Amino acid sequence: MIKRGLVIVGGGPAGMAAAISAYENGVKDILLLERDQYLGGILNQCVHTGFGINYFKEILTGPEYAERFIEKVKNIPEIEVSLKSIVVSLLPDKTITFLKPGRLETIKAKAIIMATGCREKTREMVHIQGTRPSGIFSAGLAQKLINIEGLLPGKEIVVVGSGDIGLIMARRFTLEGAEVKAIIEIQKKTRGLLRNMVQCVEDFNIPVYFNHKISRIYGKDRVEKVSACKVDDNFNEIQGSLFEIKCDTILMSVGLIPENELIEMTGARIDGNKTSVPGIFMCGNCLKIYDLVDGVTEDSFLTGKLAADYIRVRHPSLQR
């Protein structure tokens, strides 16, 4: 079996910062695995501004923020980047198996950093009644379709939830010529940043319904309409408040959950940036959901150092 120093799973902002930090703290053999064909992770589809104000003291778009780290990673020969590489198994002895075009590789690592990010919650997780037509997207998927694939998923949009991605996509759809008919938020106020309520919602006069929920989705093949209602403090429907909104597309922006199936395979417990398995570390959105990528970067620099310290103590031969 091939033996490697540090293996990092995920080439988004967390994985890249962890790789740079581990290198700067003395690790000279780093393998960075990324399942997509590019480094950068979700930043590549976040074409809007708002990244880097804390870390770079500049206002950058997602791809610009990513580019700064991609360049840095590429200029460090000790970091080997393996793209289109999907990890399929992780064992507590730090054996990691991944699939890349044409082959399956198994590696025994001295240390592993998980930087696998998060997933969006789906319609199923918020229990909306109704049919299962096409036209229901998570906000981030719609973002990928528009910004990466150049496809417009719909023309008449209802956004469920008011997370930042939902607000940003409400603006994006509006700019693309679609009509955002409503943002429906069950809570009293937005879950997103106030600045996004201003620049994404108020700027375009998009109707927002707080204390409201979608009670049913209608449509046979494609979404045709939704019914919405006002809710009380227990999120129960207030009688007589039901109304319908005609739409062809529903965006779900109801929260994010860390993607931790691989860590679960090992049986490890998560303990801050470490886990109960010595030498397996975590950083970024798979550890906790950050509002801002700047926080992911800081967190991941810390984890890179922790992994470097671990390797230094356990495997002094791997150091420069």
Added chain:
Amino acid sequence: MIKKMTCIECPKGCRLMVDVRDGKVLKVTGNECPKAELYAISEIEDPARILTSSVLGQGLILKMIPVRTDKPISKARIFDAMKEVKKIRVTVPLKFGDIIVKNFLSLGVNLIATRKAE
């Protein structure tokens, strides 16, 4: 007249109280940093936003190339700008930061690529 607004210069989102008289800003309070004053003045006199979008690539690795204006443009021109953005086809490789359209819509800003496209 006191106008309430939320500063969008950074993720903090300071709640501003802006004293406006005859379309001019006299005083800004509620801000944690000086950026909010400039924001409030711009917001009252000529609200402007950086436009971000993506344009179609042809014959390049990326189908869509993310773009932005290098400076804010008047809010009133955002939809005109989007019409132009939709007409653009990028056929030559671009480096990150390259200008795609100089003096975009004669607004005194450039439309730049925010990602490398080979």
